[in-house]
Amino acid sequence: MEMSGLIDVLIGVIIAGGGYWLRTMQSEQKRLEILLNRTREDYATKYELRDDMDKVMQALHRVEDKLDRLMEK
16 A cells, blocks of 8 residues: 555656646746747838938938038138
8 A cells, every 4th residue: 555655646746747847838938929029029120220221321421521511611
């Protein structure tokens, strides 16, 4: 009888450990899905980046033109 009790306890510990492992894996998967969705929302497309770079380049050209006018004076 003692051996069957020990086996029952061992099976219970294994099942409890497996349940805990599954629960932590599920919560980690949910966390990763949330992070992936945030990444998709915050991602800048190639066209948005190109537009922003064009704006920066235009501003730099304006500054360059002002410096050229100052140098001429």
